[in-house]
Amino acid sequence: MFPVFASFAEATGAFWDPLGAGRAAMSYWRDACERSVLYLDVMRQRGNQYLEHMEQTKPNVLGFDTEVLMDGRQLPNPVNYELMRIIPPAGIDIDESMRPFVVVDPRAGHGPGIGGFKPDSEIGVALRAGHPCYFIGFLPFPVPGQTVEDVVEAEVEFLKHVIERHPETVEKPMVVGNCQAGWQLMMAAALEPACFGPILIAGAPLSYWAGERGKAPMRYSGGLLGGSWVTALAGDLGHGHFDGAWLVQNFEKLNPANTLWTKQYRLYANVDTEAQRYLQFERWWGGHVVLNAEEIQYIVDNLFIGNRLSTAQLMTRDGRRIDLRNVRSPIVVFCSKGDDITPPPQALGWVEDLYDSVDDIIANEQTIVYCVHDTTGHLGIFVSGSVSRKEHAEFTANMDYIDILPPGLYETQVTEKPASAANPDLVDGDYLLEFSPRNLDDIDGIVRNLPEDERRFATVARISDINLGLYRRYWQPWLQAVMTPEAARWIRRMHPIRLGYKLLSDRNPLTVPLPVMAEGIRANRHAVEAGNPFRVAEGMLSDQIERSLEGYREVRDSLSERLFMQIYGQPWLQIMAGLGASEARVLPNPGAQPEHRRFISQRKQEVHASIERGNSHHAVMRALIFVLGGAPTTDERNFQSLKATRAEVEPNIDLTSFKALVRDQFFILKHDSHAALEALPVLLAGESAEAIDGHFAHIEQVVSARGTLDEKSQSRLMLVRKLFDKAKPQAKEEKGTSGSGGSAEPKALQETAPESRAAEQGEPTAAATQSERQAEPPTASKETAKPEHRTPSQRRKKRRTPPSGSSSS
Known part of the structure; x- marks a missing residue:
């Protein structure tokens, strides 16, 4: 406690007198009372805003006017999605011959509109660059029976319509997918690659088992809950609907210090200036939507727990394989080290899951670019004004450059344009976009996944299937028989997050005097000066509370990880789940399949010719x-x-x-x-x-x-x-005329x-016949002979020893 008192004394001048202390205490007491009333009034406004927002038929937080072009409810497989054209604000001229720009909003519990939330958003950047812009949003409630595949097919139809609207533009639309919309877009691009130009996926998880120990605690949730049977239970309690408030609650649990204290104290401490920003954000954060139970079950089983998207295991209902290697457009992966919802390993691990080497990426004619931000959080990736003015502005301005990059793996960095830069007139804006070639070892240095952890997550996936089967066999019929739509609506209304908005609104008679009191205080406000010793002590106390909650989070996450590792690291449990003791890799490696190696060999023959x-x-x-x-x-x-x-x-x-x-x-x-x-x-x-x-x-x-x-x-x-x-x-x-029989090299x-010459040793010569090349066994190919062609498990052998301080079984 002595350092706290020392800091307090230093901040307040270290001199006390009874009269001065009394005046400071009275000033602080009056300011604190006024701030309390103003804070409660802002919370009342938040509750009213929430109720008004939820009563709207098509709520969204877009900061731009729109025109609906296609209603997904009119498609053969109807969905609750819409294609909208962004009407440019006054003073912005659009060049219809430029590449269209399409933003797809994430449907992860919150309402639509986050991609165009502010003028300095992804849409705002593209509009200022002159691109025609479109927005794919959704309605609060799904169409009965709609599935994830239906939504993917609807997005493809929307993009086809955008392409038809711009026949004079030879480039395909640039498509941006934030968070959940990112993996959904990648599924669509794998099925219909001809509809997509460059794809920017911002904060989008694609590899759900990936992560570094001590970080990304959300990936352990499925195992600690026993699998996806809990998702099925929530869907049954909702009478076929899943409340998005549960997803929002999961996000909030990741950072209890911010959820329980920091966000609210920031409003209380700066209530005179913070109210509008707080209300604007809460309008989106509190706009909870609903998903079909079938949709969320598909997502949890196949993505969060099964991790089947990044390993090409997903199949459509008509038998098509969803293989991300089919994407022919450049893929820009934007993630951040400060993102605890989609950390960089989950955003980039799919590259390592699908490919043996960069040569494999090149043979598939894919261009993958990744950008790792140092500090911004999950929402900051697609909401922060500074990120939009820097990274998103550069991605938008240089999409043609990205589109022309040769196949391969690149890391991009956005830096301030040096004052002494050569040819500064060739740099668009105040920042410089640079690309550096990378290999899979660089990705492995970010993902840092361990083979033994893969076995744990594979065990979770199989235990989840068992528990889900038991639930569906013995509990689900009884629960579905007694649940009614009215009961499901009552359960949704009683969700703790929803109640927090409703209890502090005009529906609560106790809030009736708040607007009158707040108006009087604003007319005669007595804000205390920043140097008031009691105000300084208040800030210090807030810091202590925040640090205590951070400590609680660290202990909670550490115990959760240790528990997960201990339970699912048991050899007997892995064997009972059907994992052989000698299996080196539990995930299929698409790049090591014989047919894929034959494809690589044929591709090389075509290039050589x-x-x-x-x-x-x-x-x-x-x-x-x-x-x-x-x-x-x-x-x-x-x-x-x-x-x-x-x-x-x-x-x-x-x-x-x-x-x-x-x-x-x-x-x-x-x-x-x-x-x-x-x-x-x-x-x-x-x-x-x-x-x-x-x-x-x-x-x-x-x-x-x-x-x-x-x-x-x-x-x-x-x-x-x-x-x-x-x-x-x-x-x-x-x-x-020289008479020489040949030229010297x-x-x-x-x-x-x-x-290159060394690589050609042992390869068929140019005179070799095609039948001889095809007869060559796949194991003789240079992919297996060269040391850089290692499987992900081989690349991770150097990481088999967990980092110091991490838990292990």
């Missing part, structure tokens, strides 16, 4: 990718320079064909960079010396856009110069791809 096909366009793009591939990072300036000169150098190539050209040449370089470079003179055959010099000048302009080249990129550029010179007509004539060319 196209090395010498093409013209100068292919040569220029191949050279550009080669030179930029020598740099550790690339940024938007390279793309802006390329886009600015494309119309002059390549006027007959539209943007869609241009993006396909980039991807094809990247594949060729990745497959055999040595042969790809040797083929440059062949692609330039027939070009004049002046044309070849013009092509090289174009390459120099693009690669130097971000500033001075490093030594490696400079040497690559010089090699390209030599190869382009070799293609000039006079060079060929000199070669013909340039020394620089020998140094470019030693790894």
Whole structure:
């Protein structure tokens, strides 16, 4: 306690006199009474706002006017979703020829509208950039019988309608999915990839077992409750409906300090300035919606507990596999270390679950970009004004750049534009978007999942199926027989969160004097100064309460994790659940399947056959990718320079064909960079010396856009110069008159791809027949021979020892 008194004395000047202390006490007492009345009046307004919001047929918190284009209730499989066009505010001009921008709202217990909650939101950023914007929202109550698959199909129909509205736009819509909408969008994109442009999933969980010990306590909930039978019970108590307030309550339990104290004390301490912000947020946070019992059961069984989305185990009712490797659009994963609802491991673990290596990602023609914020919380990812002005603004401004990135895995960082940045006119706004190539070891460093933990979660999944079967066999028939719609509505109304809003509203007769008292206080407010010693003591007491609740949370989470690890780490329980003692990996690895390896082999054959096909366009793009591939990072300036000169150098190539050209040449370089470079003179055959010099000048302009080249990129550029010179007509004539039977391979060319040549050892030669390649057993492929082609379990062997201080079985 002595440090507390010392801090108090220091803050108050350390001198006391009876008269001064009395005046300070009276001033504080009057201010505290006034703040208490004003606080209660704000809570009364919150309750009235909640009741008004819940009585609306189509409530949402969108900050923009909208026009309904499609009603999901009119679809063949009706759902409670709508497609709306955002009507731009006055002063904002929309270019209908630009790529459409679609935001899908999360349906995770709260009402719709969070994506357009503020002017500095995802929609606001896109509108200011001139994009036509659309919003996919939902109604409070589901259509009877609607399923998750119905919602996915409805979203596809909505996107098709958006595409039809913009026939002059060759680019597909950029689609943003926040939280729950993120994994739902990924399901839709896996089934109908042709409808999607770049996909931004913000704070969206896709890998539900992933996580680092000591963090992400929500992933243990299913196991500690015995599985999804509790979800079925809640659905039966709701007479076929699941109250979203239960989901909101789970979110609030993650941070008891904020829920029980900090949020409310912040309002009380700053009630003169905080009221409007608090009411605006509570309008969305308290807008609880309802899901069908079938929907939430599907989500809990297949995603939260089963983890089947990230391992390609989900099947639609018509037999289609939901495989995220089918997504052909660039995927931008935006997550944050400060997010306790969707931590980075759960946002990125699916990459490790699906792929053996970055080569596997490239062979599937996928571009995956991830951005990890350092501090913002879950809601801040898509609500915070600072995040929207920085990260979301850069993603929106550079979506064409993201769309043209070659297949692979990248990490992106948004940094302030340096005052001394080269070519600052090529940077859009005050921030610079940079991309750095990454591999699966970088993802593994974020996910940090352990094989023994996978076995625990797999045990939970099987125990959950057993308990759910028992519940459905012995308890569910009785409960469904006695529950009525009226009883279900009464249970929803009595939910503690809902009661908290209703009890402090005008429906409570005790609140009648509050508005009159609050009005009088606001007219003659006596706010105490910040240096008042009692006000300082109040803040110190609040800090102590907050720290105590934080301590409680840490102890609770630690005990929960330890209990989970002890129970589900028992070998006998794992064996009883059907997990063999010798199974190294309990999750199927789609990338290790024989048919997938045959696909990779066939893809390589196709790429190899196209090395010498093409013209100068292919040569220029191949050279550009080669030179930029020598740099550790690339940024938007390279793309802006390329886009600015494309119309002059390549006027007959539209943007869609241009993006396909980039991807094809990247594949060729990745497959055999040595042969790809040797083929440059062949692609330039027939070009004049002046044309070849013009092509090289174009390459120099693009690669130097971000500033001075490093030594490696400079040497690559010089090699390209030599190869382009070799293609000039006079060079060929000199070669013909020299009498040499062949040309010596340039020394620089020998140094470019030693790894590529090593990788080719043991591979069939170019003269090998296709039947010989197909007859080659999958185990002889270089994926299994190269050390970087490791399964996730192999990559995690170095993590088998838990971090110090973590619990284990």
